[in-house]
Amino acid sequence: MNYNLNNTDTTEQQHTSGKRLLKLLAYIKTEHRALIVVFGIMIISQGLSITVPFVVGYTIDHYVATKDFSGILKYAGILLGMFTVNLAFSYWQTKMMGSVGQRMLYMLRNALFVKIQELPIAFFNQNKTGDLISRINNDTDKMNQFFSQSLVQFASGIMSMVGAGIFLLSINFKLGIATLAPAVFLLLFTRVLSPLVKKRNAASMKSTGSMSAEIQESLSNFKVIIAFNRRDYFRKRFDEVNQENYGTAKSAGVLNNIFTPVFSLCSQIAMLAVLAYGIYLISTGEFTVGLLISYLSFSSYFYNPIRQLAILWTNFQMAMAGWDRISQILELESDLKVLPAGPVKENAPLISFQHVHFGYPGGKEILHNVSFNLEQGKTYALVGPTGGGKTTTASLIARLYDPTAGEVLLNGRDIRSYTPEERTRKIGFILQEPFLFSGTIQENIVYGNPVYADYTAEQLDAVMEKAGLNTLLARFEDGLATNIVSGNDGISLGQKQLIAFMRAVLRDPDLLVLDEATANIDTVTEQQLEAVLQKLPAHTTRVIIAHRLNTIENADEIFFVNNGEIARAGSFSHAMNMLVQHERNT
Structure with a gap:
C-alpha cells in the first residue's frame, strides 16, 4: 500500500477538499454548544454595533442641528451603554473561542498521534519523521490560530457586512447599489484567486515539512557528518531545502497579501461614490447631513470588515491547507487488518510459511514462493549474504508486514487473525537497532508487559535473577534505576541491545527472534546471553540472524537465505560451505 503523503495527486486533493471540510465540521461537533453560544453573542453584538451609525445620524439631525444638549447627552449615554455591552461581549467571545481553539489543538494533535501509532511500519518507511512532526506541530497550530483568533472575526465581519448592506439598500436603493458595486468585483476576484492561494500555502507548508525533515535527519546523523568532515554536505543540503x-x-x-491593497482600493472607491452622490442628494433636499454621516458610517461598516476579511481569508486558506495535510494522515488505514479466525490446523508447527511472496511498495520482489516450518522449542538460524532477505523474513514472522502472496501461520492459524496484543505476547523481536524510551531501565523493560507493570524494583530484581538476567543488569551501575535518555550518546549501542534483550526475555514469548542482537556485544557478554537463552522454557522457539558464525553453530537447523529463496542448509559446516560457494560465485 502506498503511504507516501507527499505523492498524492493534486487533482485528487482538490476533489476531496470539500469532503474534508465536511469532516472538519463533523470533527468539531464536540464544540457545537460553545460555537452556538459564541455566535448568539455575536449576533447581539453586531446588532448593537450596526445601529450605532443610525443613532449618530438621528442625534445629529434631531438634537445637534437644534442645539438640544440634553438630547445629545441622552443619546451619548445610550451610545456609551452600547459600547460597554459590546466590550463585555467581545471579551466573552475571545475567551470562549480561545478555549475552543486550544481544545481543537489538543484533540487534533492527540488524534494525529493516535492514528500514526495505528499505522504500519511501511508508513514510516515512506515518510520522513521531520515532515510528520511538522504536520503535528505546525499544521495543527494553523488550525488553532484560525479557530481561536480568526473565526469570530470572520463571522462577525460577515454579519457586519450583511447588516450594513441591508441598511444601505433600505435608506436609498440607488445609492446602495452604487456603494455595493465594488464588492461584486471583490467577490469575483476572491473566488478566482482563492484556489491558487490555497495551493501556494499548501506548497509552503510542504516545503516547511521538508526542511524540518532535513534538519531532523542531519542533526540525528551529525556524528557521522563530523567523522567524515562533511559539514559542507550538510550545509549544501540545508541550503537547498532552505532555498x-x-x-x-x-x-x-x-x-x-495581494487581497489587502485591492480590497482597500475598492473600499475607497465606494466611499468616494457615497460622498459624491450623497452631497448631490443633500443639494436636492433628498438627504440630510445626519443621514449622509450615517450612510458613510454604514459604508465603513460594510467595507472595513472586507479589508479585515482579506487577511482573515488568507488565514482561512492556510488553515484549510493545513487541514488537508492533517486529513491525509487521519484518512489512512492500516493494511495490517485483523482477519476473522479461520480453521486451526491440528499438530501444526509453531510457524509455517506457505508459498510466501513479498516485496516492498515500489520495489522488486524480495521473497519468491518461500515455504518452511519452525517447530516449537527448537533454535533456528538464518544465514546468507547482506540483502538476501533475512531481516525481511524475520519481519514477516513477527507480522511487521504481510506477504504480497501466500500466508504465514502461527500455531496452525493465519497470523493475520491474531490481534496485535495476542501476537506480541507470543512473539518477541529484538531489532538490529533497538529503541529505548527516556526513563529508567525498569520502565523500559516492563513497557507493554502487563505481567510486571506494577512490580516494585525488589520484586522485579527477583524475577530478573530467576531468569538469569541479573548478570546483564549488573553491567549498569544503578541497576534498574539507571536513567536512560532517548537519543543520548551516554549509553552505547551494545548496552541498548542488552536492555532490549532483557525486555524481550521477560515477556516469555513462544517465539523469540534475534536480528543481529549480539552484533555490538563483546564475546564474554555474548556467552552470558547464550546462558540466558539456555534458561528459556523448553517450549520457546528461537530464530537467530547473525553474521558472527559462533552465534549460530549450536542451532538445531540452519536456513540459507539468498536471492529471495530460503533453503535448508543442514549442518553448520554445510551452511558454511554454502556461504563460501556464494562468495566464490559473486
Whole structure:
C-alpha cells in the first residue's frame, strides 16, 4: 500500500477538499454548544454595533442641528451603554473561542498521534519523521490560530457586512447599489484567486515539512557528518531545502497579501461614490447631513470588515491547507487488518510459511514462493549474504508486514487473525537497532508487559535473577534505576541491545527472534546471553540472524537465505560451505 503523503495527486486533493471540510465540521461537533453560544453573542453584538451609525445620524439631525444638549447627552449615554455591552461581549467571545481553539489543538494533535501509532511500519518507511512532526506541530497550530483568533472575526465581519448592506439598500436603493458595486468585483476576484492561494500555502507548508525533515535527519546523523568532515554536505543540503522553503514562502506571502491593497482600493472607491452622490442628494433636499454621516458610517461598516476579511481569508486558506495535510494522515488505514479466525490446523508447527511472496511498495520482489516450518522449542538460524532477505523474513514472522502472496501461520492459524496484543505476547523481536524510551531501565523493560507493570524494583530484581538476567543488569551501575535518555550518546549501542534483550526475555514469548542482537556485544557478554537463552522454557522457539558464525553453530537447523529463496542448509559446516560457494560465485 502506498503511504507516501507527499505523492498524492493534486487533482485528487482538490476533489476531496470539500469532503474534508465536511469532516472538519463533523470533527468539531464536540464544540457545537460553545460555537452556538459564541455566535448568539455575536449576533447581539453586531446588532448593537450596526445601529450605532443610525443613532449618530438621528442625534445629529434631531438634537445637534437644534442645539438640544440634553438630547445629545441622552443619546451619548445610550451610545456609551452600547459600547460597554459590546466590550463585555467581545471579551466573552475571545475567551470562549480561545478555549475552543486550544481544545481543537489538543484533540487534533492527540488524534494525529493516535492514528500514526495505528499505522504500519511501511508508513514510516515512506515518510520522513521531520515532515510528520511538522504536520503535528505546525499544521495543527494553523488550525488553532484560525479557530481561536480568526473565526469570530470572520463571522462577525460577515454579519457586519450583511447588516450594513441591508441598511444601505433600505435608506436609498440607488445609492446602495452604487456603494455595493465594488464588492461584486471583490467577490469575483476572491473566488478566482482563492484556489491558487490555497495551493501556494499548501506548497509552503510542504516545503516547511521538508526542511524540518532535513534538519531532523542531519542533526540525528551529525556524528557521522563530523567523522567524515562533511559539514559542507550538510550545509549544501540545508541550503537547498532552505532555498525551496524561501521560494514557496515568498510566493505564498505575495498572494496572501495581494487581497489587502485591492480590497482597500475598492473600499475607497465606494466611499468616494457615497460622498459624491450623497452631497448631490443633500443639494436636492433628498438627504440630510445626519443621514449622509450615517450612510458613510454604514459604508465603513460594510467595507472595513472586507479589508479585515482579506487577511482573515488568507488565514482561512492556510488553515484549510493545513487541514488537508492533517486529513491525509487521519484518512489512512492500516493494511495490517485483523482477519476473522479461520480453521486451526491440528499438530501444526509453531510457524509455517506457505508459498510466501513479498516485496516492498515500489520495489522488486524480495521473497519468491518461500515455504518452511519452525517447530516449537527448537533454535533456528538464518544465514546468507547482506540483502538476501533475512531481516525481511524475520519481519514477516513477527507480522511487521504481510506477504504480497501466500500466508504465514502461527500455531496452525493465519497470523493475520491474531490481534496485535495476542501476537506480541507470543512473539518477541529484538531489532538490529533497538529503541529505548527516556526513563529508567525498569520502565523500559516492563513497557507493554502487563505481567510486571506494577512490580516494585525488589520484586522485579527477583524475577530478573530467576531468569538469569541479573548478570546483564549488573553491567549498569544503578541497576534498574539507571536513567536512560532517548537519543543520548551516554549509553552505547551494545548496552541498548542488552536492555532490549532483557525486555524481550521477560515477556516469555513462544517465539523469540534475534536480528543481529549480539552484533555490538563483546564475546564474554555474548556467552552470558547464550546462558540466558539456555534458561528459556523448553517450549520457546528461537530464530537467530547473525553474521558472527559462533552465534549460530549450536542451532538445531540452519536456513540459507539468498536471492529471495530460503533453503535448508543442514549442518553448520554445510551452511558454511554454502556461504563460501556464494562468495566464490559473486
